Amino acid sequence: MQKRLEQVLFSLVVLTFLVPFVVVPSAFIFPFIVPKIILFRTIALLMLGTFILLFKMDREAYKVRATPLTLMILLYFLSFAVSTFLGVDWYKSFWDNHERMLGFFTLIHYGMYYVVLASCIKTREQWRRLLFILLSTGALIMVLGIIQIFSPEFLLNRGSDRVSATLGNAIYLGAYGMFLSFVGFFLAVEEKTFLWKGYFGIVSFLGLVGIFISGTRGVFLGFLAGLGVLLLGYSITLSGHKRVRQILRIVIVGGLLCLVLAFTFRQSPFVMKTPIVGKLVNSSFTSGTGATRLMAWNIAVEAWQEKPIFGWGPNNYYYAFNKYYRPEFLRSGYGETWFDNAHNAALNTLAVQGLFGFLSYLGLFGVPIWYLWKGYREKKVGVHVSVLGSAFLVSHFVQQLFVFENPTSYIYFFFFLAFVNWHIRPQALARIANVKSAKLSLSMVAPVSIVLALIIYATNISPARANMHSLDAIRGIYAGNDPLGAIEQAYRIPTPHVDDIRLDLARTVVDTMGQYAKGGNPELAVKMGKRAFDDLMKNMDIHPYDIRIHLQLTHIAQVLSEITHNAEYVVKAEVIMEDALRKSPKRQQVYYSLAGVKFQLGKGEEVVKLLEESINLLPDIGEGWWRLALVYKHLGQTEKAIELVNRAYAAGIYFDEQSLALLGDVVSTTINK
Numbered sequence: 001m002q003k004r005l006e007q008v009l010f011s012l013v014v015l016t017f018l019v020p021f022v023v024v025p026s027a028f029i030f031p032f033i034v035p036k037i038i039l040f041r042t043i044a045l046l047m048l049g050t051f052i053l054l055f056k057m058d059r060e061a062y063k064v065r066a067t068p069l070t071l072m073i074l075l076y077f078l079s080f081a082v083s084t085f086l087g088v089d090w091y092k093s094f095w096d097n098h099e100r101m102l103g104f105f106t107l108i109h110y111g112m113y114y115v116v117l118a119s120c121i122k123t124r125e126q127w128r129r130l131l132f133i134l135l136s137t138g139a140l141i142m143v144l145g146i147i148q149i150f151s152p153e154f155l156l157n158r159g160s161d162r163v164s165a166t167l168g169n170a171i172y173l174g175a176y177g178m179f180l181s182f183v184g185f186f187l188a189v190e191e192k193t194f195l196w197k198g199y200f201g202i203v204s205f206l207g208l209v210g211i212f213i214s215g216t217r218g219v220f221l222g223f224l225a226g227l228g229v230l231l232l233g234y235s236i237t238l239s240g241h242k243r244v245r246q247i248l249r250i251v252i253v254g255g256l257l258c259l260v261l262a263f264t265f266r267q268s269p270f271v272m273k274t275p276i277v278g279k280l281v282n283s284s285f286t287s288g289t290g291a292t293r294l295m296a297w298n299i300a301v302e303a304w305q306e307k308p309i310f311g312w313g314p315n316n317y318y319y320a321f322n323k324y325y326r327p328e329f330l331r332s333g334y335g336e337t338w339f340d341n342a343h344n345a346a347l348n349t350l351a352v353q354g355l356f357g358f359l360s361y362l363g364l365f366g367v368p369i370w371y372l373w374k375g376y377r378e379k380k381v382g383v384h385v386s387v388l389g390s391a392f393l394v395s396h397f398v399q400q401l402f403v404f405e406n407p408t409s410y411i412y413f414f415f416f417l418a419f420v421n422w423h424i425r426p427q428a429l430a431r432i433a434n435v436k437s438a439k440l441s442l443s444m445v446a447p448v449s450i451v452l453a454l455i456i457y458a459t460n461i462s463p464a465r466a467n468m469h470s471l472d473a474i475r476g477i478y479a480g481n482d483p484l485g486a487i488e489q490a491y492r493i494p495t496p497h498v499d500d501i502r503l504d505l506a507r508t509v510v511d512t513m514g515q516y517a518k519g520g521n522p523e524l525a526v527k528m529g530k531r532a533f534d535d536l537m538k539n540m541d542i543h544p545y546d547i548r549i550h551l552q553l554t555h556i557a558q559v560l561s562e563i564t565h566n567a568e569y570v571v572k573a574e575v576i577m578e579d580a581l582r583k584s585p586k587r588q589q590v591y592y593s594l595a596g597v598k599f600q601l602g603k604g605e606e607v608v609k610l611l612e613e614s615i616n617l618l619p620d621i622g623e624g625w626w627r628l629a630l631v632y633k634h635l636g637q638t639e640k641a642i643e644l645v646n647r648a649y650a651a652g653i654y655f656d657e658q659s660l661a662l663l664g665d666v667v668s669t670t671i672n673k
Helices: 002-016 034-057 068-086 090-095 104-120 126-149 171-191 194-214 219-235 242-264 268-272 277-281 287-306 315-321 327-332 347-378 383-402 408-424 440-477 483-491 498-516 521-541 549-564 569-581 587-599 604-617 621-636 638-650 657-663 667-670
Strands: none
Touching: 002 104, 002 126, 002 604, 034 440, 034 587, 068 090, 068 104, 068 347, 068 408, 090 569, 090 657, 104 408, 104 483, 126 194, 126 408, 171 194, 171 219, 171 383, 194 219, 219 242, 219 277, 268 277, 277 315, 287 315, 287 327, 287 347, 287 604, 287 667, 315 347, 315 569, 327 483, 327 657, 347 383, 347 408, 383 408, 383 667, 440 483, 440 498, 440 604, 483 498, 483 521, 498 521, 498 549, 521 549, 549 587, 569 587, 587 604, 587 621, 621 638
16 A cells, blocks of 8 residues: 555656646636646645655654755745735735735645655655656657747747747746756766667757747856856866866856857847847846846845845735835836836845845755755765756756746756755665555545545635636626626635636726727626726725725726716725825826826816826826826816927927827927927
């Protein structure tokens, strides 16, 4: 029975390697994320159940060993837990949203994954087989990415020049490729037979291809950092190979020289056309996404200074971003004004988990590297494990300085940490299970099975069904098929992500209310709007600092007012947006929305004051100028409107075609002058 359970556990581990392939676009909202998380959590729970049964059969063999790395991971999870419940929004920290689904609840499953691997995978042959399967499945992911180059619409890539395979994001693909390149190379040098060396060499090469076809600068920087560690590590450790060490040092110097030359001649056609390299050396932190990323990093530091010990709470960076938002973000368009993450894992951790979490996060990389080299010095760990293990950990850390973890990266990261833990564990702990062990009884199996079944249903199956029904509801609303009934159906299935469902349905209602009203069914439009408004008010009770809810509520209130000719909802919206302004005092969009509400209420002077303040936040943003000119026009103060537009032109303000059309005769008057 014990042998069979071990086989079941091994098979479950293999199943986790298939999670990155899961994409269900026809059934789920966020089809690249939700089904992956649901499946992984289910497998992790089944692994835990199997582990519990094995532990009951042989406690000594399967008990969790207190190795330095395991204790470090435990400390990180302790930090995550403390910050979750002491943070600004514990609900968001615990569950996260459908777009990420990496709240504390999901992270617990990755922690269980590590514990089970570290406790149950005990032999070199087991690790070798698992690594072979993991790298083989990863290679298939890279092949899918290559196919997308030649078929840009394949797997919902929508013609993008950057590919993502089944992962949904080019950055995720590049990071996975980086893992494959280092670990594939490790297995290639470890193998004895030419055939297997060649196979793992091909996998490593496919990983390298994945880095380049992803077009991701952060991943490429991480790869270069890891490559530098690899070359430096071998140049130090291969003491008996003087010639090889000399070659490695020449390669290091040559590589650095190439980077210097690429940067020096970064404007040359050759460098600019070189994949990734051209983008990397021509990157700027003074414009475009580089500038917004730098500001997001600075906000993370400001947020940490306000809450230095335990931070704002995991997944709560968005609230800090709102508070410390800088008007300069709008220079890059509205798409760059909403950050739910600092796009730098280290600084994001500093902001949301404070110094405690930041130090424990660094420990996830520092502790395994330290003990790999300690083991090497003590001749307990091989040179290839030490060098290539350190190279991957450094590369992963560096690329995470430009992004954040994802469902797939957590799988291979915690798997790799468990693999490292197996190498650095004290030999006294490497005990294989007894041949003779306790027998399982129904009284042991039944409680574990029942509890797991209930947890899986409540936390995975039910949320999955709710997500699917919410997608059906959205389609029903757009199609006009009993929209209120569709909304009710979406809410019938219990899920901790009901707040996401409310928000998604409210957005859909906002998009369609006008169509229903114009299509001769204003009563239905009003019912839909009122239902969405009430639902979002429930969301505000849970997430009072989420100003996206404020903005959605205001939009619904304005549409309701237009349909019903009743100012009741607009009065409520005024209070809501004034609250939003207190929570994000420099966000232009809040000023514009509040000004629109006050204009509907006939508060012209307050509207003018708000829009003047929005202009003063950052005068080179044209939207505040044309909005104020339009208000002057509607207030009958045409001369002021003309004067304002002239001032805008004198200041070099650009008006797009839409704003010019709205201003109409005001603009023509200024041009004629």
